[in-house]
Amino acid sequence: MSGSDTGGRPEEGIVDDRPSLAVFGRTADAWFAEHGRPANMSLSRSLDPAAHVAAARKYQRGLHDAGLAGITWPRQYGGLGLGAEFQRAFEQAARGHETFGDVFTIGLGMCAPVLLALGTDQQKRRYIRPMLRGDEVWCQLFSEPGAGSDLASLATAAVADGDGWVVSGQKVWTTYAQHSDFGLLLARTDASVRKHLGITMFVADMRSAGITIRPLRQATGDQEFNEVFFDDVAIPAQNLVGAPGNGWRAATLMLMNERAALAGGPISSPVTLAAVTELIRNRGRQDDPVIRMRLAQAYVAQRGADLFAERIAAQVAAGDEPGSFASIGKLAAGRVARQVAALALDVAGLDAIAWDPTEPDGSLWAYGELYAPSLSIAGGTDNIQRTILGERVLGLPREPQPDRDTPFRELRRSP
Amino acid sequence: MSGSDTGGRPEEGIVDDRPSLAVFGRTADAWFAEHGRPANMSLSRSLDPAAHVAAARKYQRGLHDAGLAGITWPRQYGGLGLGAEFQRAFEQAARGHETFGDVFTIGLGMCAPVLLALGTDQQKRRYIRPMLRGDEVWCQLFSEPGAGSDLASLATAAVADGDGWVVSGQKVWTTYAQHSDFGLLLARTDASVRKHLGITMFVADMRSAGITIRPLRQATGDQEFNEVFFDDVAIPAQNLVGAPGNGWRAATLMLMNERAALAGGPISSPVTLAAVTELIRNRGRQDDPVIRMRLAQAYVAQRGADLFAERIAAQVAAGDEPGSFASIGKLAAGRVARQVAALALDVAGLDAIAWDPTEPDGSLWAYGELYAPSLSIAGGTDNIQRTILGERVLGLPREPQPDRDTPFRELRRSP
Amino acid sequence: MTIYTEEHQELRATVRRLLEKSADRAAVRATIDGLDAYDQALWARMSAELGLAGLAIAESRGGSGFGVLELSVVLEEIGRANLPSPYLSTVLAGLALTLADADDTTARLLSGIASGERIAAVHLDTGDIRKSRGVEPSAAGHVPGGPIVGEQVLNGTARHVLDGPTADELVLIGPGEGSVVDLGGDGVTVRRLAGIDLTRSHAHVTFDGAAARPITVGGDWKDRVAALAAVLLACEQIGGAERVLEISTCYATDRIQFGRPIGSFQAVKHTLADMLIELELARAIQQDAVRLAATGAPLAELMAAASTAKVACSQAFVQLTSDMIRVHGGIGFTWEHEAHLYFRRARASARLFGDVSAHSDRIAAHVGL
């Protein structure tokens, strides 16, 4: 992909039918006014995930058909080829509306940038447009039971077989695997070199024979994640992303996009600051100085996270790469969620601990408390983010790595 | 030293003139009733250190002459040869009184146990009794500018010279060096072996030619610590403690005693819980729910530290070695000090930030805040204590140490 | 300076052996998944075979005449195992009834508790329950089977009653007055609640003219029972926290990332050290409160120690269970892993018998505010 493909400049041979910023903004405003739903603070997505994903597909199809999808992406693959200011105008219009980030961030925010940067022309033509239309949902096949924080120690193996590859192994924490059409897969193609060098990225068709998806129940009772088992799954040669052995570079690019996406619009808990403020008032605790102090502290933390996210989102929209710096946003979002959930639990008191099953909001406060820790684990633990910030932003030296040059197959790993 | 020397059993050839527990307890109570001063919460020791040390020597001499010093120590070196229950009775009597721990803990609590365990008979006869009488004050010559947390990388060199040794180098953080008669010194006697193996312990006479003591002013303005410079200082052969190269073992024993001493009777800030409680009442803030909550939290932390200290003190008095576990007490004391100081600062408000110089307690709250962090540094930083707890109490594996077998002289060290 | 003798250590070993065998992870999980409040067979063994239910009940009532010290040992073990069990409620009811003057009502229930046949719950927040006197069966307004003279008539709701769904009898603990009500009796509705803690059951218990038997109590009865409740719960919390640290330490020792056990990394090692610190400082406070409760300390001193223990142990258990999930990473956030069961119990326990805020206020008063 050449540099100009991602920019907003007209391309040769294509009539420039692109809208003005004002027209685009009005189109976006009008679309959300007619089709938008308020950002969903309820637990609907965990209550009926299939319906949630269906609604998400419909939403994305609507955006695409209205000329509001793939705003800054190249036109030849289905994007609009517009500048960052159009992206900002869209985000302005979308504010406060449900945008189904849980369903699409992995595809549009993480897989697509990798495909656009490293994929073949054929791959871009095949995958980008259906993704933009919401026709095809994507997942990320990275983590494994033995490779969490140490992702590069992954063991799922891809063995060359004629023109293509055969994959065996197990992935875990695959968000919405059961609703996905494709996934970007990391697999080991060479165990004789050191761990970062033997990894390759593939496009995996989630309907391939040999793939088994088993939902993973979380501590909250939700089932957003899955275990995905690969049992001699055939992957054709054209599904290779980049070159064999270059998978770690692709993974790094993808994780950087993940951090930017999470920092720019962090996942939040259903127990929001607004919800706990209402709870405090409903319980008549608004004059309690301790509660006032704690709510103020939570508000300050939330403002920090929100304003930092705006800064990162603006950088991303302007085409700047916030890089590892974005980790701050993810850490902040996790911290706010824990703080707000703990406050809600204290205000609701025994009613948050045991409730009549017929109470509509009975479980909400308990759910928020149980959910909050996941924000500090998923997408890289807080400790991993801290190490990234220390090394890549502050430039601190790395720890000694005695096994740095050890071939993968000789590494000490968890069973 | 044989095991029986430290116990309370009668020794052959010595008439058993030892008191009963009841008599001993009455003696101790009577002594403190007549000579005891209330535990000093003021800043006197930083205001006039020389007078403070003089008072300390007088106190210790009084204890000794009343038969209350060296309670569990062997009789042939000046101790009383009594059991742990006598030690407990003494501590009961001493409670609430000034015991000058800042002056004597290093000598009586740390140096003496090392000399008793590893010193020659001649050394024990020469040094223990004057220490018990308060005639000779001791210091610890361990830390160096380049060897703080990594004490074993110390560079002060002792070179064999005829029968004795010649020492050159610099020590730092030497508490009360300017008031000390002797110190236990760690010096490197062999730079060709790995760092822990080339260290030797000596008794240093602080009045030797070539020793220069320069007070080190702390952030608080106090001058309790010193830099001690050794410039070709001659140390006679009989001052060697243990064998050459065995200094690390001696140092470890000394540090273990330090932790136990600190955990059993941790150093506390002059800004006590009682002081801040009185401050709250003086300011009429006793009905402020936030202040009540914070004071309660500080009280809980203080109780935890106090009760843990009692547990360790009882273990020590019973002759058990609390070992690394005692680090918890030091960490807790530092935490309480910070918590109480911060609360005091908030309650006193602007008066803690800027005060009329003629106000007697004007500087107290600021002093407490400035002093508190030192409790988490001196005697091993909180991080070092955490590592000790993780490895020695929980049994977690150590970090890789790539330079484990490197000779000292080839090590990478701070300038 | 342990408060326990060798006999206590033997008791501990016996209970631990039993629970490790009969209440391991799979057994606890089976109880939860079956939506059972507890394992009835295990309860029978604990009470009938080992006499644990009657440990602190007088021998004259069928118990073994021990006290709080022995209960603390058992509760620590129950906390370790994260056992779904009405033990805490039942022995607390036993202590409350023992403190009340002996009469027929207390004697009968104490015997039932000691034998393990009667499960009792306690309720310390009786402000919403109205009491009136029973009438002659022949009097106007008497409902057949309803309260008669010598009994009380209850109306109102006891909310969030711990072990309400499984208890046979409920001891209402008011200031200077107490009563016992049969939860299977007329006019009593027990509504089981959903809850964050899957190892405990709670109920709202509604009284609609239900009969209760009054018991004679001293003026400081409620305060003393409330303090004992906090102390007993603190024992459960310490046991749970201790086990949480063990599990986390094991995981950090076994789990390899970046070619070495994660426990060798300072970030994890120091988290585990912090867990140890929290645990041991809270334990020092809990042991002090147990000692005071066991030796019949003056009420004011006991209450201060109990509130301190409740705050310290609640915060420690909450913190350690959060840290446990952090140390485990993703695996600690799965339904299958036991981490969330301890995490849930820590949150619930922190709010039983008065939350941190209520106890902190009492502590502030004790300190001098």
Add this chain to the structure above:
Amino acid sequence: MTIYTEEHQELRATVRRLLEKSADRAAVRATIDGLDAYDQALWARMSAELGLAGLAIAESRGGSGFGVLELSVVLEEIGRANLPSPYLSTVLAGLALTLADADDTTARLLSGIASGERIAAVHLDTGDIRKSRGVEPSAAGHVPGGPIVGEQVLNGTARHVLDGPTADELVLIGPGEGSVVDLGGDGVTVRRLAGIDLTRSHAHVTFDGAAARPITVGGDWKDRVAALAAVLLACEQIGGAERVLEISTCYATDRIQFGRPIGSFQAVKHTLADMLIELELARAIQQDAVRLAATGAPLAELMAAASTAKVACSQAFVQLTSDMIRVHGGIGFTWEHEAHLYFRRARASARLFGDVSAHSDRIAAHVGL
């Protein structure tokens, strides 16, 4: 999404160059050791040469007509250098007087501030000061040199006045009313205080029939000035916190223990990462408040943003300076090291212009309580 233009970056570079040269560690230390409140020669260069004192004062009053955005740049740099300087007080007085209606009193003082010749302090807590009207010089009770008609008579004490010992004039900021008093005038006693922060000076200023010139102000003047005070101070705090992180990062990179830089150990690395997180989250809030203050946002919005910035930046600066000492270990606890100077300033700044508790209460009201 920076709020600064290239011109602002040039201003920043200029100020930083000056302070790195003329207010390095040794120079700051010399000012403190000399018990001087500030370096007068440097003040002259800052105001006369660079025009920094008059940055936000109208051109008609001798300033350069810029605003809060430009002040924020200078104050961040002053915070970085931990500079002893009456700059914050003086420019805040300038903003306050600019917000007041223009009259002769404000015009004269603004010109004096812009030129760097007059140092001004502000006092926001005027509850203890009684004001009455001046009388004809011929009237009974008139003291020679005392307040006359058109002036006010002040009695009482302004406590903890920041830069009181060095200021020439004090602006009293009351609700809906203001006045200016010459600190060298009759009936004014300025008592310099000792303090935790060695880089600032404070005074109790006592008025005993002192003369003051009233200034005309709008009804929301005090609230707006108080909000601006919090925002300007937040800029200083962010500058200081940023420098504290830089110094700590350098030390962790250079200092070798156990054969490697201490910054390679997770315990230190993660502490520094936490410092970065605190700093950047507080900075996001501070930048928002600066933007609102610079663009004349509605008062309610500005006050909320200012209180949020005051709380966030106070807590961040306090935390970072504690962490700085932790990272440095013993060396960071010596008098010679600059760590304690930042540590001290952080504690003092957290309590200037309203402490965390006062601002938190305002935030709670803003959120809806």
